[in-house]
Amino acid sequence: MTFASDAVAGNQKNSGRAHFVLVPLMAQGHTIPMTDMARLLAEHGAQVSFITTPVNASRMAEFINCIGAIGLPIQFVKLHFPATEFGLPDGCENVDMIKSKDLFKNFIEACAALREPLTAHLRAQIPPPSCIISDMTHWWTADIARELGTPRLTFSGFCGFSSLVRYIIIRDNLLEKVEDENELINFPGFPTPLELPKARCPGNLSVHGLDQIRKNIYEEEIRCSGVVMNTFHDLEDLYIDSFEQISGKKVWTVGPMCLCNQDSKTVAARGNNASMDEAQCIQLLDSMKPGSVIFVSFGSLACTAPHQVVELGLGLEASKKPFIWVIKAGDKFPEVEKWLAEGFEERVKDRGIIIRGWAPQIMILWHQAIGGFMTHCGWNSTIEGICAGVPMITWPHFAEQFLNERLVVDVLRTGVEVGVKGVTQWGDEQKEARVTRDDVEIAVSKLMDQGEAADEMRMRARDFGLKATKALKKGGSSSNNIDLLIQEMGRKTSG
Known part of the structure; x- marks a missing residue:
């Protein structure tokens, strides 16, 4: 059974629009940029159908409203x-609700079972779909696109x-016959020098039964008609152009999409409930010197x-720098709370802010007090740091995060x-601290202290932040790409 929100008061009045x-993929890191994409397309004149499920819709209730x-x-x-x-x-309708990575195959297969109800819904739509943009994991949407005679573009969330x-x-x-996880991999045709051990390459996650799905x-x-990327041309033009040349696919760079949701209501709607409201957070940040605070957050799945939390915390304490630290430890969070209560929180109370669970990341990053961002290098967080013009300390965990670090x-x-x-694979328990307190203290000092190297890094970060904002303004490269995408897909449908 399908339900539609009241965001559109009937399809007939939108019958002249291109319909996307x-x-x-129902995972926060994949869904959030898609909500941004929906808003951007709609603001540029397209009609959008956003496919979700009841549990995920409840998470997005503020955004929908x-x-x-x-x-x-x-x-x-x-x-x-x-x-x-x-x-x-x-009710397990999001990747972050899966208790074991062995159930990931079940989750992807459950997603694929949405094919028939989605096809039935789309057949009844006026205007009919002009284009399907689906997460790359939803291979089954290609069958729907062919059945309806509409183009399918893929979205991975990668840069x-x-x-x-x-x-x-x-x-x-490249990875199939390499048995040693530490063997260095070279990438033929890549336009700049790059080598990574196999363990740090994307696609190296071992989940039983995924071979056919892959x-x-x-x-x-x-077979897709093109690729949509949450990036902008001035950030990485060499790699975007190389991708188009090597893959033969048109790339639509429409980012940084997070910039479309900077008003407070939609920023709040992008996440789950925070343990600290935005007013409290702003009040604390306002009391700190500009560029003095390091923000630490590792995303929704990491x-x-x-024991690694303890090392990180002691490193932040030793750095003597003000910090905002978002802590997630899953089922073992009580152990972390016990350690925090044993004296750490009291010792750092004058310069350290600890947020349990979700935090208003974009709002924090854009505050003038923030001078650095310690991140897991998921692309959403990375592009948000770039947009805010903030230099970063890179702490990748898995997937393509090690590549984002190199970028x-x-x-x-x-x-x-x-x-x-070492690599901390999604779904695997970390056995030992991968980063010591000394590592943390040294990295924070490199990023936050004065000196020619740090000043140059801050200047470059600010410059990319300005370029990011320009890309989505009227006449910017990404803004123009959104208009061209809507025009081209509209022509394909009407033709």
């Missing part, structure tokens, strides 16, 4: 998610740099082990490595 169908109040032509379509039919707990590496890995099967995903990527440190030269000594 957005199908995100905000879009309705603004009156943008976005329809939120809630499809029943068959969790129990595929061996998942009832151009990481997308190009991933494409070369798949094209040449094959389906890759085959449909080859749950740091308690920030080696190409953009707006960050320093904390010195991660």
